[in-house]
Amino acid sequence: MNNRCVEEGLSAPVNVTWEMTYACNLSCIHCLSDSGLKKPGELTTDQCLRVIDEMARNKVFQFNIGGGEPFMRPDFLDLMDHAHEKGMVTCISTNGTLIDDDVARRLNHPLVYIQVSLDGATDRSNDAIRGKGSFRKVINALECLKQENIEVSINTVLTRRSISELDKLADLAASFGAKLRVSRFRPSGRGKKSWSELNVSHEQMLDFSHWLGEHLKVSTGDSFFSVSTEERRSLGLNMCGACKLTCCLSPQGDVYPCAFLQEKEFYAGKLPQESFADIWRNASVFHSFRELEIKSCESCHRFDLCHGGCPAIAYHTQRKLGVADPECLENCVRVKMSAAVNA
């Protein structure tokens, strides 16, 4: 990653996270967007097509599609087709429960990547978080996708429950020719309520950091640059990409810095009514993010590896920006040592 080029400012994001609906047929206890029912004001098919056209005009390369469950939209596959016709890559995060042979066949396109969510390697552990019967449905989806040779990742949110099953999840992914991707749990949406119960301890985060260093094929979607070890230095971002490389579009067309900061104070504009190019270049909240400096971290020996970590975690845990990610590797080590001294 060339930080200096990024800091000079890009004309458009590399990718846009697009949460296409709040509708979801599951109700996972850690859902970042508190999804369930479709909400009033979600973008219509025509509005979505306009959004895709505008992103393509701005040369955004990739959509990271999420929700809610995107397959709950009856027009979803048509919208993806439209994005592909414009040459845009779509990385679709799904709970997998609505993928059958026909859907898998339709998804077989070189510009499609699929991430299927699993939060445990067995019915019992997964379904306790994602709902009864979801594990079996995901396994069925993985079989359908494998038959079509579609590139798939299994996405697991790191929690106190999933951490002990990471090896099994990596094996499960490999059995389908898939990769394991671990993402960071953040206290947004329903995650606010389940944070204290599910979030890993500092010591577990340290164990996980070590595990990641030994499993270089496991991807993290750059969620964990704050705990990345030297071994992973070349594998991805070493800073938060919000407003620099990426931003987020809500189901209602609201633009935010990232999926975990969809709060009123971070609202940047609305599509398709406003120009995306104008929002990207001129929204004051985006400017503040680009200028965000975590002063307290600048003297840290790991600053070049994480630049202060995830602002969303800092915001949700301390209600302010410009402060360190409390779960950075350095802080985890400090907490562990202090606990050892006190013991």
Added chain:
Amino acid sequence: MEKAIMGITARYLLCEGVQVRSESFGLLFYHYAGPKIYFVRSNDLVDESFFSGKQTLSDLIDALRQTRGWSEKLAKRQLSTLMRLLKSRGLVYEQPVC
């Protein structure tokens, strides 16, 4: 000498799965395998439109000589260094013009 300055009369096209856009620092390439991004600090030497295949490297050298007053040697050297880098990263390929 000409051997070192490869493909002067060639067009340079994007490899499969590669997209490019111009940025203030130069060129930003995106490869769908990965996906990966590549920052190329080429400033305003080449515009993204060059990779549509409408111009040859020779056309670009002429343009640089006219618009910037560069010598042919300088323009050739700058552009062949850049094209060699892009080829080595699997971002572009050379299409000879018969």
